[in-house]
Amino acid sequence: MSDFSLRLVILLLVCLLVSIAVWAGRMLVARRRQQALAAAPLTVPSSQSEDQHQVRILAFSSEDCRQCHTLQQPALDRLLKQHGEHVAVINVDATTQHDLTERYKVLTVPTTVVLDAQGNAHAVxxxxxxxxxxxxxxxxxLNLAVS
Structure with missing residues (x-):
């Protein structure tokens, strides 16, 4: 087998292994997302979320998460400007609130979980x-609530 052929076979094997790893990662994330969406409804004390809010967003972050503070929080702030009367954002420290982190199968920060008024997860x-x-x-x- 020539040197070129050997390199080509090695390259193909590496590509195959990378493809398998990517596929397995996507399957893991999809399975975790399905588990999170199937979680029991979350009840939030009225002091954290007023009854008028039809949508609550759990924003998982950590103190040292740069992306959480420079990208995700401004996106949430823009959303609140548009829908503040219908939407509440509940900030969750993923490093200390392990019960919520496990319930919604948080893999990384930032993670956002979008809940309806009854506490059912609709998106992760x-x-x-x-x-x-x-x-x-x-x-x-909001469209489901109107229907």
Whole structure:
């Protein structure tokens, strides 16, 4: 076998292994998301979320998460400007609130979980979720509430 052929075979094997790893990672995330969406409804004390809010967003972060503070929080602030009367954001420290972190299968920070008024999860965003994505998820819940 020539040197070129050997290198080509090694490259193909590496590509195959990387493809398998990516596929397995996606399957893991999809399974965790399904588990999070199937979680029992969350009841939030009225001091944290007023009854008028039809949508609550759990924003998981940590003190040292740069993306949480520079990207996710501004996106949530923009969403609140647009839908503040219908939406409440509940900040959750993923490093200390292990019960919620486990309930919603948080893999990374930032993670946002979009809940309806009854506390049922409708969307789980692992990693940064931009304003447009959050807006679409909130609108879906608000449209369901009107129907």
């Amino acid at each position: 965003n692992y990693g940064f979720a931009n304003t447009q994505r959050l807006q679409e998820q909130v609108n879906t819940i």
